[in-house]
Amino acid sequence: METTHLHRESPPARTGALTTAAAAVAGLALAGAGASGIAFDIVGGIMAGIAAVTGESGVVDLGFDPPMAAARAAALAAGTTLLVTAVRRRRRARGACSRCGRRPDNGAADNGAAGHGGRDDAGRTSPAGGGRETWQRLSVRAGYLTVLLAAGYGALKVQWGLGGTVGLTDPRAFGDVHLWTPGLGDTGVLALIGMALGLGFARTWRPPLRMPRWMPLTAASVGSVMLVPVGVLGTGQRVAVALGLAQPSLEGVSPWVFDVIYPWFLTWGLAMGTAAAGYHYRTRGVCRACGRGRPAFVRDTGAGVPAAREGAGTTTL
Template identity: 85%
Template sequence: MKTTHLRRRSRPTRTGALATAATAVAGLALTGVGASGIAFDIVGGIMSAIAAATGESGVVGLGFDWPMAAARAAALAAGTTLLVTAVRRRRRGRGACAHCGRSEGPDHVQAGTRDDAGHTSPAGGGRERWQARGAWQRLSVRAGYLTVLLAAGYGALKVQWGLGGAVGLADPRAFGDVHLWTPGLGDTGVLALIGMALGLGFARTWRPPLHMPRWMPLTAAFVGSVMLVPVGVLGTGLRVAVALGLANPSLEGVSPWVFDVIYPWFLAWGLAMGTAAVGYHYRTRGVCRACGRGRPAFVRHARGEGAAAREGATTTL
């Protein structure tokens, strides 16, 4: 009887684990297919729109293929959905909340006390303050500042080309007559500015006065990372192939060192942005609405009360 009981319990466990693994593998495959060209679809779409508005041709002929762009977007969406499903199944399997992944009891912080990283939780005064907790949070904050630097470097390169600069060009006339609004120059500079804003916001942690839902910067960071990491991986692999004499792509008047630098740059930028976004997510998720676990995300200023009263205030969401 005991043997039969054990068998009946083990079979669903193995089946559930296999189903979770299969879902994760399928999600990774679809996400990889979708991400492989989504960067070119997004940038190509932007360049096509600018070219239609200004009548100028872009510095590179990316073009825009609606059917392929739609197929890749659908694959990316389906793959992401399957990955989220796999994560939630895994959380349920280990007895954690499927929504937030927490398994510990409710955790509240007294204002004015010190957290695990040795930072003091603010008891009020001025705008709400955030503190990174632990080594992972410190890493994510630094990744946010690294995102700012990497985005600024790429944006500076493209903007100086748009202004007529020749840094990084083997042939100063490689792009012909270009302007800042030429497709592929100023528009990518704007994307770099968005990347800088995301990185800085994740590092400093956006505060409530902006009235911005968390999903907006997190979605932007997800799209940015999905654009940057695959291009960085594929481009770096191509440059390795060139170094080994296995490929000889056209450089179109751009200095070889630009490609040697820019593809690893994209990879580092995408990974840094993703790391910063994950840290921001964990710092700001607050109390889970599904299970009630977690720390409140904000410390509100108790207006009209003295310092002694504020010291006893608890954090609220």
């Protein structure tokens, strides 16, 4: 009679899984603690610099504490490092490349072989379609959503800087302000950057606008880290106000602005992150560690055969 043996996970494997999980949890905790105030540190630093140049005070006093800003940045960096370490350990445990996450069994799909679903790294659709194609469509739409959300926020701040009163219960709530007043025009510029990033991620622009891919991806990461925590905390505060658990601090601003702007920030940050992730997967090209994948962009040689674009390490936005 045959005996079926149950293969249990070995103690070293369990220890490795627990170590990976612990690193992920610690990374999330540190990154969350660092991200919780990083938006105010960045915007507060920008406003402090503008105030020093123009001599004007900002529309709000965010303050800027360099030691606390440095501590939050360090926590965010340490948490991100732990998360990346955990992801790479998990990939190795699954037999995938720790750098790109590709596995040998899906290497053919990444290199454009027929019969595998979705899109390849360059965004071309393989015959089978599938979930990867759905993900790519979602990320492109998230890019356009990022453009709309950034434009809406920028328009609100710029019209305040130009003397507009939309969203104000007191027309003089901010006193005498100008477009260059800290907290108005500068945030409008940040919104413009967000619009450019969203459009670039959605369209995957080609030359002559060329830049290393890490630049837009880093900018989008910073933007998401700024927006998502503020959106979560602000939305929670508005819920607490609605339940009578906290007192509103309106200071001449219409209540609907706060009710709208914090969920707006949350959606904007998530959309930007989704669009950036899609752009990353469309343009990551051939992995330098495992050699899987294919060039991110191809050019037509004129003979009907696409050739890999030179400079595989540089993509365009």
